[in-house]
Amino acid sequence: MRDHSKNRLALITGRYAARQQEKLAGDRQAFDDAFRAARDAVIRPVLDEIAAELRSAGHAPRVACDEAPETPSIELLLGIRGVSAAPRGDLIAFSVIQRRAAPEILAYLVVRPPPMDLLRFASAAEISAYQVEQLVVDAIEHIFACRSI
Known part of the structure; x- marks a missing residue:
């Protein structure tokens, strides 16, 4: 079996195990607390660094956190120069959702066209700074491409 396939299977089974563990624990508060910890330690520093780069290119990005108990999240609003602020547009976000059991x-x-899901994490422990950086830079490229049309 190729290493790539082995790595994907390890990721799939790891996510499954994490979901099962969270499901058995049934503790949404612990899940939200783990997200907030990852948000503050991993996601926010990456978004702040990317926002600084966008600022140096003349844009007006902003990082915002939603502390609502039912929907903890963090967003990078791009503030693209020359584009009128679209309500709830041109942003990349990480948010806790519950559309399934866990x-x-x-x-x-x-962005216009409509919003697009990028990636789902079964637990906050899966989130790395490398993933966040790559995901956000790819999303910014997509948003700028949509705005260039």
């Missing part, structure tokens, strides 16, 4: 962390972007 909560998940959803990474998504909002």
